[in-house]
Amino acid sequence: MKKKDKINYYKFPDKHGRFGKFGGRFVAETLMPLLLDVEKKYKEVKKSKEFKSELNYYFENYIGRPSPLYHAKRISKEIGDVKVYFKRDELNHTGAHKINNCVGQILLAKKMGKKRIVAETGAGQHGLATATVCALFNLKCVVYMGALDIERQAPNVFKMKLLGAEIIPVKSGTSTLKDAMNEALRDWVSNVKDTFYVIGTVAGPHPYPMMVRDFQSIIGIEAKKQILKIEKKLPDLLLACIGGGSNALGLFYPFLNNKNVEIIGIEAGGKGINSNMHAASLSRGKPGFLHGNYTYLLQNEEGQINDAHSISAGLDYPGIGPEHSWLKETGRVNYFSATDKEALNAFKICSKLEGIIPALEPSHALAYLLKNAQKFKKNQIIIMNMCGRGDKDIFSISDSLGVKI
Amino acid sequence: MQNRIDNKFLALKKINGKALVAFVTSGDPNQKISKKILNVLRNQKIDLIEIGFPFSDPMADGPTIQKSSQRAIKAGANIDSTFELVKNFRKNEEDIPIVLMGYFNPIFQYGLKDFFLKCSKVGIDGLIIVDLPPEEDHYINNYTKKYNVHNIRLLTPTTHKERLNKILQQTSGFLYYVSVMGITGTKKPSIIEVKKSVNKIRKISKLPICVGFGIKNKNQIQSLNKFSDGCVVGSAIVSFIEDYDKGKYSENQMLKNISDFLANLKK
Numbered sequence: 178m179k180k181k182d183k184i185n186y187y188k189f190p191d192k193h194g195r196f197g198k199f200g201g202r203f204v205a206e207t208l209m210p211l212l213l214d215v216e217k218k219y220k221e222v223k224k225s226k227e228f229k230s231e232l233n234y235y236f237e238n239y240i241g242r243p244s245p246l247y248h249a250k251r252i253s254k255e256i257g258d259v260k261v262y263f264k265r266d267e268l269n270h271t272g273a274h275k276i277n278n279c280v281g282q283i284l285l286a287k288k289m290g291k292k293r294i295v296a297e298t299g300a301g302q303h304g305l306a307t308a309t310v311c312a313l314f315n316l317k318c319v320v321y322m323g324a325l326d327i328e329r330q331a332p333n334v335f336k337m338k339l340l341g342a343e344i345i346p347v348k349s350g351t352s353t354l355k356d357a358m359n360e361a362l363r364d365w366v367s368n369v370k371d372t373f374y375v376i377g378t379v380a381g382p383h384p385y386p387m388m389v390r391d392f393q394s395i396i397g398i399e400a401k402k403q404i405l406k407i408e409k410k411l412p413d414l415l416l417a418c419i420g421g422g423s424n425a426l427g428l429f430y431p432f433l434n435n436k437n438v439e440i441i442g443i444e445a446g447g448k449g450i451n452s453n454m455h456a457a458s459l460s461r462g463k464p465g466f467l468h469g470n471y472t473y474l475l476q477n478e479e480g481q482i483n484d485a486h487s488i489s490a491g492l493d494y495p496g497i498g499p500e501h502s503w504l505k506e507t508g509r510v511n512y513f514s515a516t517d518k519e520a521l522n523a524f525k526i527c528s529k530l531e532g533i534i535p536a537l538e539p540s541h542a543l544a545y546l547l548k549n550a551q552k553f554k555k556n557q558i559i560i561m562n563m564c565g566r567g568d569k570d571i572f573s574i575s576d577s578l579g580v581k582i
Numbered sequence: 583m584q585n586r587i588d589n590k591f592l593a594l595k596k597i598n599g600k601a602l603v604a605f606v607t608s609g610d611p612n613q614k615i616s617k618k619i620l621n622v623l624r625n626q627k628i629d630l631i632e633i634g635f636p637f638s639d640p641m642a643d644g645p646t647i648q649k650s651s652q653r654a655i656k657a658g659a660n661i662d663s664t665f666e667l668v669k670n671f672r673k674n675e676e677d678i679p680i681v682l683m684g685y686f687n688p689i690f691q692y693g694l695k696d697f698f699l700k701c702s703k704v705g706i707d708g709l710i711i712v713d714l715p716p717e718e719d720h721y722i723n724n725y726t727k728k729y730n731v732h733n734i735r736l737l738t739p740t741t742h743k744e745r746l747n748k749i750l751q752q753t754s755g756f757l758y759y760v761s762v763m764g765i766t767g768t769k770k771p772s773i774i775e776v777k778k779s780v781n782k783i784r785k786i787s788k789l790p791i792c793v794g795f796g797i798k799n800k801n802q803i804q805s806l807n808k809f810s811d812g813c814v815v816g817s818a819i820v821s822f823i824e825d826y827d828k829g830k831y832s833e834n835q836m837l838k839n840i841s842d843f844l845a846n847l848k849k
Contacts, residue, residue: 193717201717201718202715202717202718203686203713203714203715203718204641204713204715205641205642205712205713205715205736205738206715206735206736206737206738206740206741206749206760207642207736207738207739207740207760207763207764208740209715209717209740209741209745210740210741210742210745211740349645349648350638350639350648350652355639356639359639359640359641362641363641363642363644363764363765366641366642366763366764366765367763367764367765367768367769368763369740369763370763465687465690465691466685466686466687466690466713467639467687468639468641469713474687476687476691478691479660479661479688479691479692480637480687480688480689480690480691480692481636481637481638481655481688482638482639482687
């Protein structure tokens with residue numbers, strides 16, 4: 178038996194917030210007491226039946242869960258004799274998987290008596306989901322967004338404002354997602370007493386990577402039940418795109434101990450991973466410390482963080498959740514990448530063949546399937562996380578296709 | 583374990599003096615001028631110099647020091663150039679303690695052993711790593727002891743009593759009390775609140791306590807020095823470099839402004 182098959186993946190993170198050597202808690206002292214408090218409260222509510230039933234209530238009645246597991250027949254045929262299922266989290270309220278985590282964290286924030294929520298956002302999906310849930314629970318919402326991303330994602334900015342959120346443009350650093358995260362952390366440090374920071378991905382200091390994973394793992398829990406019902410067996414392959422990695426881990430986590438299920442994550446290859454314009458932290462980065470955790474990062478030799486690039490603002494992040502770094506090193510998950518061009522192509526194919534306009538993020542995962550069609554065995558069952566819909570992307574896509582709308 | 587930091591605070595105690603700690607970023611706006619700025623600090627008899635080595639993502643810093651880091655990185659500053667800066671400074675100055683302040687990633691990528699070895703070689707006496715809380719300082723504890731570099735910790739308004747004990751375990755040199763909940767150079771500290779906290783810390787620790795974050799003028803320093811062992815001034819100094827960089831005045835004028843500003847604080 179290989180080492181990766183002996184690991185019980187459900188024993189992580191350990192009590193230090195570590196996945197193997199990755200993760201941990203690397204923040205300024207001001208935040209430490211608060212993080213310890215969040216961890217303690219989270220552990221309490223996790224066990225509470227009342228919290229669980231409240232969470233389930235909003236999952237079902239507000240988000241619209243469970244999301245369907247849909248056999249994408251025409252895409253399957255395009256690839257070959259395989260069965261591709263889309264886990265349709267793009268049908269969730271607000272159009273992506275992000276809201277699963279927002280409901281969870283904001284219910285926790287309420288239990289902690291916090292009155293003000295801050296969040297960072299790149300593509301705007303996490304900001305939108307946070308603003309939505311804050312409107313629902315009547316909490317003040319402040320969203321940090323890179324000045325560049327505000328331009329790229331005008332529809333989401335407008336929606337967030339409608340929902341009552343305050344959008345703060347971030348002009349520091351490179352004006353993108355990583356800087357928005359820096360600013361959100363700075364805000365949190367300055368307002369620790371009344372504020373809760375809702376991190377949108379499985380990164381950040383412990384307990385965030387664990388908490389976000391847990392809230393997102395509803396995706397995989399449902400998918401497992403659904404596939405067992407439809408196919409009477411587990412899938413052969415799971416597939417998801419990765420920026421910070423929350424949709425991927427949400428799907429993967431409930432299958433990690435099912436060692437016969439192969440798992441693949443797809444990073445954003447931008448203009449190619451041999452160029453300097455990509456967001457493939459696992460393929461081209463090395464481990465380091467950013468935003469409170471030890472994980473693979475795009476950085477130079479001196480430990481300064483490099484800019485990421487992706488056509489998809491949601492994947493445009495130079496780091497990755499620490500659990501992914503660990504899953505890479507244990508070999509349990511294999512990570513590859515798809516370029517901007519390949520993702521755009523997959524975007525078009527999916528729209529035409531399935532009548533589903535995917536977000537640019539899952540288009541990366543789909544691109545991998547299309548590109549590697551010859552690798553898959555006959556009747557192989559594949560579940561791909563369709564983690565977001567493409568409405569938010571139509572402007573930037575039409576732009577790159579040279580079409581005016 | 584004793585070095586320049588301990589000697590400095592002992593000497594100050596004897597004359598009932600208070601430390602004025604000055605912060606600048608290494609290599610801001612460039613290495614050449616950075617050297618001159620350090621000389622200004624020396625000529626003004628600053629008690630302890632805190633040198634920030636730049637990081638692209640300084641999570642605990644306000645806009646002034648963020649921009650300062652970016653200027654320095656752009657001008658080529660890194661850990662080696664920081665060592666060179668200190669080495670150069672030490673040619674003429676043996677006594678003023680030097681503390682490096684920054685974030686963990688650049689140190690880690692440099693290589694911990696090499697980093698500490700060079701710290702001790704060039705004459706660095708203490709280290710403040712903003713994002714390395716006591717829960718994670720196992721990375722450096724052996725090195726700080728071996729190379730006689732103090733691990734100086736930040737205490738904040740959110741640090742409660744049990745935590746204080748944990749923090750004090752691996753701390754030496756002096757304690758840096760962060761006067762506000764927030765980032766550098768933004769909010770003004772409340773003297774009454776800071777006094778309460780500092781007095782609480784005194785009951786548990788014998789280490790000298792310096793207060794920093796948001797300190798910009800002589801009045802604040804005078805009030806804080808009534809109960810602290812010294813004050814740290816950072817963004818207020820760095821903003822002169824920012825103004826110079828924006829072309830508001832000449833290099834010499836900038837050096838003079840820093841000099842005058844510090845002279846006034848020292849009066």
